[in-house]
Amino acid sequence: MPELPEVESLRLTLSCTVLGKTIRAVEIRRSSLREPIACELSTALVGQQIKALARRGKYLLLRLDKGTLVIHLGMSGSLTHRVAARGENSLACGERRSELATALPLDPKHDHLQLSLNDGTELVYNDPRRFGLFKFVEVEDANSLPELKVLGPEPLTDEFNQAYLAAKLRRRKAAIKNVLMDQRVVAGLGNIYASEILFHAGVRPTRKAFSLTLREIGRVVDGTKTVLARAIDAGGTTFRNYLDSRGRPGRFASSLSVYGRAGESCPRCLGKIRCIVLGQRSTFYCPRCQK
């Protein structure tokens, strides 16, 4: 589900609401995600303050006093911040409230984990398909983790530029779309934005990566930065079920040029948008605009 713009939107909204809060209680209802949630997670987190929120590719990183909480939303995950379902007592009863607040998940089947914070609110991790990741590591700099170490540059930094991408594509004969989705080449692009970026660049998704001209590579870099920035401005894309930390959908879906629009008219030439399968994923493009 979530690609870079959705995770970045999540980071921005959570920065306004949970930064500086302290974790009072942890409840794990189901631990079997991509890798099992460690049962020591509770004791490790309780009492720690949320010092900063960062993002690397599609990973959300919560910096705590003594380490980092690494969160990946997989295909269907969401992280929502809400007022505790119970415990509407006065602040003087804060301790009791935090005990009461652990009750009543809104979605008992998929609210797998809940962090109760010191202001009576809670952060809930929900993930029907359980492809996500939720783990605590006792290191300041999570970039040393194996998952993060292999990631390519952040697409919105200067490190991701025409020369860099040209060097990466030179020897690769896979389709350009698949290479853009390779997290080692550039971090954070997934199935929706890969199609959108290639539309913006006027490059057909099936083109072998090495066959792109320097000019085309420049347009791919430019399209990446433009599309991602606009999507972040709109709070991300809700195509099926992505929700931000307030449980609201992103507003970028209506700005998608080709994704999910097979048979509709191309916004540029009014030709018919086509859907093909590439690397077992649906891929959308305009046969006339994308060469």
Add this chain to the structure above:
DNA sequence: CGCCCGACCTGAGAGC
């Protein structure tokens, strides 16, 4: 090493 495919898991929606 790079490429391609299936596996992981569950829910929603279409079609019968």
Add this chain to the structure above:
DNA sequence: TGCTCTCAGGTCGGGC
């Protein structure tokens, strides 16, 4: 109503 089939925004590991 209920069954079956397909598809879904990601990542990993195995085979070639």
